[in-house]
Amino acid sequence: MDHNMSATPTGVIPTKSDWKIQDHPNANxxxxxxxxxxxxxxxxxxxxxxxxxxxxxxxxxSKDLAYFSHIHPKYKGNGEFDFTTSFPAGGNYKLISEFTPKGGGDPSVENHWVQIEGDAAEGKPLVPDQKLTKVVDGKQVKLSFDQMMAGMTVHMNFTISDAKNHQPIKNLQPYLGAMGHAVAMSSDAEKYLHIHPMTTEGNGPTVTFMTIFPEKGIYKIWGQFQHDGKVFTVPFVIDISK
Ligand SMILES: [Cu+2]
Incomplete structure (x- = not known):
């Protein structure tokens, strides 16, 4: 599939969803x-x-976007998927499922909010990162953009190096069939952004993604990559101010 043509969904099949979860689910x-x-x-x-x-x-x-998890429900047949998970604290969580019914050119998305009982984590407002460089699991990850305007196609580059010796990492491993995956949400957890990995030459150190931020505002982005058989997740908070 060619992901390079457009970041705008074109062939989304309209769907509905029915979610089942026990009453009063508890944290942990x-x-x-x-x-x-x-x-x-x-x-x-x-x-x-x-x-x-x-x-x-x-x-x-989580509603404050502090918590992030990426999982793969099992297909049971007849339209039904299931999974088991646990939530780290009480509060509201958004579940976002992405799937492509046969014949759909682009994935469909179905959401569901759940309320988890238990002590709530301290909700912190999202503050844009001053510096778009993070160290996660021994990797230094730098995020850069070709431009940061709402409503336009944005190329996002994650550049990964070894946090200790600062050597670029050139042996990233494919994770779920691509050199990396990324997800973004608006600060109110309302907008989930589709991010297409671009066909990337080689195995790092730079992996490029393409998306469109629909409007101005603060967004949280999670990039996921695999190295030495381990997946690492790097979060960034950015401000699309124009
Ligand atoms: Cu996945």
């Missing part, structure tokens, strides 16, 4: 969750394309 307990994907006439969708090695990608974020 294993919670089974299932979701049924239906078409506009409430008929379960039967067939899904495998995209980046999975039929469904599911992201969980």
């Amino acid at each position: 307990e294993k919670i089974p969750i299932s979701l049924l994907i239906m078409d506009q006439s409430n008929k379960p969708i039967q067939s899904f394309d495998t995209v980046h090695e999975k039929k469904m990608h599911l992201f969980i974020v």
Whole structure:
């Protein structure tokens, strides 16, 4: 599939979803969750394309975007997916599922908010990072943009080096069929951004993604990469101010 043509979805199949979760789920307990994907006439969708090695990608974020998780629900057949997860604290979490019904050119997205009982984590307002360089799991990751204007295609570059010796890392491993994955959310957790990995030459040190920030505001971005058999996740908070 050619991801280089456009960052704007073109062939999204409209869907509906029905989520099942127990009443009063508690923090730090294993919670089974299932979701049924239906078409506009409430008929379960039967067939899904495998995209980046999975039929469904599911992201969980806390309302303040402090918590992020990326998991792959299991397809049970007849439109139903399930997974088990636990939540680190009480509060509201958004579940964002992304999948492509057969025949869809671009992924469909279905969301669901859940309320988890238990002591809430201290909600902190999102503050844009002053410096777009982070150290995570022994890697230094630098984020750069060709431009940062809302409503326009943005190229986002993650450049990864060894945090100790500052050597560029040139042996990243494919993770889910690409050199990296990235997700972005608006600060109010309302907008989930589709981010397309570009076809990247080689295995680092720079991985480029393409997206469109729909409007001005603060966004949190999570980049995920694999090195030495381990996936690492690097978060950034940015301000799209124009
Ligand atoms: Cu995934």
